[in-house]
Amino acid sequence: MRPTVRVSGRDRLLDAVMALSAAALGIATVFSSPPVMPSSKVMLIVNVVLAGALLLRRRAPLALLWIAAVATVVIFTVDQAAPGVLIAHGPGLDAGSTIPPITPFAAYTALAQGGRRRAAPPVALLILFAAAPWESISLHRLIPSLSQAAVFVAGPALLGMYVYARQRLLRSLIERADRAERERHLLAERARAEERARLAADMHDIVSHRVTLMVLQAGALRVTADNERIRAAAESLRTTGCQALEELHDMIGLLRATATPGEGGCRRDGETEDVNEDASDGGDGSGDDEGGRASQDRERPIPVPDVRPLIAESESVGVPIELVEEGDAGLASQVVARTAYRVVQEALTNARKHAPGAKVRVLLRHRRQWVDVSVRNTEPTCPGDAELVATGGGMGLIGLRRRVELVGGTLRNGPTSDGGYEVEASLPTWGSLGEWSEAQGAAGET
Ligand SMILES: Nc1ncnc2c1ncn2[C@@H]1O[C@H](COP(=O)(O)OP(=O)(O)O)[C@@H](O)[C@H]1O
Ligand SMILES: [Mg+2]
Known part of the structure; x- marks a missing residue:
């Protein structure tokens, strides 16, 4: 038709x-x-x-x-x-x-x-x-005849063909421009969704890390304080902290539901991947400027985070931690160093939450092609805070796995044979998937 x-x-x-x-x-x-x-x-x-x-x-x-x-x-x-x-x-x-x-x-x-x-x-x-x-086959009749054929039929037909081809070309150019515009919108949409997913992951890591610490400190205060009013206040603080974790969990669920995380490629060093929180933890450990991450100056180089303040924080609430570092930490790209930091952060948060009383060993091994991170805790020795354990809903390790996979690494987690728990990540030192597979082929390291 x-x-x-x-x-x-x-x-x-x-x-x-x-x-x-x-x-x-x-x-x-x-x-x-x-x-x-x-x-x-x-x-x-x-x-x-x-x-x-x-x-x-x-x-x-x-x-x-x-x-x-x-x-x-x-x-x-x-x-x-x-x-x-x-x-x-x-x-x-x-x-x-x-x-x-x-x-x-x-x-x-x-x-x-x-x-x-x-x-x-x-x-x-x-x-x-x-x-x-x-x-007539005579030349003086043939030339006018051919001219008429050219002027009356062939010429207009050729002109028509030219106009048709030009219109088709124009149409295809317009279509291509439309398609490019649509793709640009889709890419922008995807970038927004990825940013949203990343924010959700950051929010989970940063806030749950801090609030868990607060809940544990309040719990300890409730037990040790000799004044009834202080005990009641500590209990109220603890309950509020648990509620905050629960609400945080719901909010992150919402953010993730509207995002399509993990579809994009890897972030590289030049891109600002992380948060002010890294800078603060890497410095004095005060962490008081987390809320300002949205206004972060994206041109500013981000300091590579240090896990020591994280460990000190956990120790301050009574978790005994042994830190083993091997190799040159300066070898890893920034994005990999930050991912390793996230692994330690989430694993320590989990150890505090799910394995009270357990000892923790943090291993960071920097090799030429790979960075190995392992956080292993022994069997918990005392019953945990049921209310605290009920918060969260298992998003931490899921988000962590996504982060690790984005830099081309792998994450393993699960109970150990001695009743403890281990989170292990292997990250390619230079991060990107392409470099990761090249590194795999060249070095044969595992
Ligand atoms: N150190 C640990 N000891 C025991 N169980 C753990 C430990 N870390 C994680 N888990 C288990 O893995 C589950 C998933 O952890 P995670 O994704 O961090 O969720 P959340 O901490 O919010 O519950 C936890 O609910 C817990 O059952
Ligand atoms: Mg967790």
Whole structure:
């Protein structure tokens, strides 16, 4: 089915001008053919009627071309059978006079609307009758005949083909620009979603780390304080902290539900991946500017975080921690160093929360191609804070795995044979997936 073509007022005007031009050309052809005979009136009518058919040129361009071709054959045949009835004969008349004046308009229209293959037979027929090689083989007759074929049929047809090709090119350029625009929107949307997922992960890591510490400190105060009022206040603090963790969990769930995390590639060193919290923990450990991460100056180089303040914080609430560091920490890229920091942070938060009383061993091994991180705790020795354990909902390790995988690393976690728990990550020293696989192939390290 042909698509419905919307015809504007300008198009209609153009159609009318074409029809009038064809009619005028037809009338002029008849009157400019001396001598004007009574029979020329028939041709006058034929030309005007055919010119009227031009008004259909947009709806049925191929049919119009066939009308021109058939009219040519009919005029030629009638002229052969009864010379002079339709076309004036006399000295100085060209062979192409059997071609009706709508022909150039019909040829142009048919080709300008595509359908080259279907337009070829009528165009060939019209060229043949315009050139009329059977009329004479003398050079002085042939040149005007060929010129007529070129001007009346071949030229307009070529012009139509050019216009059609140009329109197609324009359409494809517009489509391509539209597609590029759509892709740009999608990419921006995806970047926003990734940023949202990253924020959710950061929020979880940073806030739950701090609030868990607060809850544990409040819990300890509740037990050790000898004043009843202080005990009640500590208990209230602890309960509020647990509620805050629960609400945080719900909020992160919401953020993640509207984001499509993990679809993008890796962040590299040049990109600001992390948070003010890193800087503060790496420095004095005060961590008081976490809320300002959104306004972080993205051009500023971010200090590589240090796990020592993290460890000190856990020790301050009574978790005994042994830190083992091997190799040169400066080898790892910033993004990998920050990911290693996150692994230690989440594993320590978990050890405090799920394994009270346990001893923890943190191992950081920096090799040439790989950074190994392991946080292992022994069996818990005392019952945990049930309310605290109930908060969170298992998002920490899921988010952590995503972070580790984004830099091309792997994360393993689970209970150990001695009743404890271990979180282990292997991170490629330079982070990116491509470099990671190259490193794998080149070094054969595991
Ligand atoms: N050190 C640990 N000791 C015992 N169980 C742990 C430890 N770390 C994690 N787990 C278990 O793994 C689960 C998932 O941990 P995580 O994703 O961090 O969620 P959350 O800490 O919010 O519960 C925890 O609910 C807990 O059952
Ligand atoms: Mg956790």
